[in-house]
Amino acid sequence: MPARRKSATEPDGDTERRILQAARNVFVRRGTAGARMHEIAEEAGVNQALLHYYFRSKDGLSAAVFREVAGRLIPAVLNLLDSDEPLERKIEAFVHLYIDTVRQTPFLPGYILAELHHHPERLPAMVTEVAGALPAPPAAALTRRLDAQLRERAAAGVIRPISPVHFLATVLGLCVFPFVARPMLIVAFGMDDAAFERFLDERRAELPGFILRGLQP
Amino acid sequence: MPARRKSATEPDGDTERRILQAARNVFVRRGTAGARMHEIAEEAGVNQALLHYYFRSKDGLSAAVFREVAGRLIPAVLNLLDSDEPLERKIEAFVHLYIDTVRQTPFLPGYILAELHHHPERLPAMVTEVAGALPAPPAAALTRRLDAQLRERAAAGVIRPISPVHFLATVLGLCVFPFVARPMLIVAFGMDDAAFERFLDERRAELPGFILRGLQP
């Protein structure tokens, strides 16, 4: 067996990973500015100094968390949207996968959007990580296949002409809104967690058809 | 003429209002947790102590800003959605008014949604301010007319049956997304401000038709 150091409190734990995970939880629920290093250390079960040992500063930790979180979600979204799947099935697959994935961590989209508001410079690094180095407007290359697909379907008269940006704003907007507006919906419509889950199920079932009808000529 | 005190730097200014406005700007762009009392005072052209004189604490100021900001937008949204306007015109009017209003302060929706995430308890006060005291789930009363309208149109076979919550999530989601995702869209698609404005114009023109088609049976 390999000689491996063991933590006092957690025998086998990969400390760096535990810190990163705790940081993700705290950053996502408190927001980057509202998060406290103290709370992260506590949740990770380590001392606060260790956070600096591994990540140097709060800003470094925050960047690492954003990389980890956005590095999962953004590529998944882009790859699915730009796949070769036929448009109709692609829309349904996207809605289902997005809602099913995000409902497990419902505050993630809000965190990512807020983070991009305060640190827009962190996005390019994310996107190039998906597709390697790219010319200036990265999304043009990232939605190449989607673009061709939309043109083809429009030429065939099955849908109205629509650009990838608008398509993305429509599909993503419809999927994302329930999550970013979750507190509002819960309070305003008196939902509990179960009611919100049912609401998500209904959206999941209705959205693909709604989108397809909306795209019709 | 009434005897009125004058500030040293700004002859006629209503100080409290200047502070509130500066606070709104700073809170909206930095987020509540990231905002600094120092920066607000500077932007208002007054001393930091004055903020406490008028609003007691950062939390008090933050609550006042949220009341002021959400107190404009939320009632406008709800009243328009629940008006007696025929459904088709209502949808178009809503999309146009929402985009035209919010484009002047594009970060407002993000601020409101983030604020509701961290202080959901502040919403009920907002809603009751619109419609007076209400029984437990406020939105039920606030969308009474919309509800009736959707049922009537569904019974007539013009649209599919849809609940007010889903209707709101659809319409509002489509309108709101360009604003909350603005940084992402700008960076990912290499837009400048003018391109984003054109994008909004296109959305404004396309969304009403898209929604109506999507609602069809």
Add this chain to the structure above:
DNA sequence: GTCTATATTGTGATAGAC
């Protein structure tokens, strides 16, 4: 690598002169 202790700065808030 992990801890305790401490330095250093940031930040909300108050006291008191004018």
Add this chain to the structure above:
DNA sequence: GTCTATCACAATATAGAC
């Protein structure tokens, strides 16, 4: 009402023992 000066403490960050 508005300012200057200052307090008190919270929060990030570092030093150094183990």
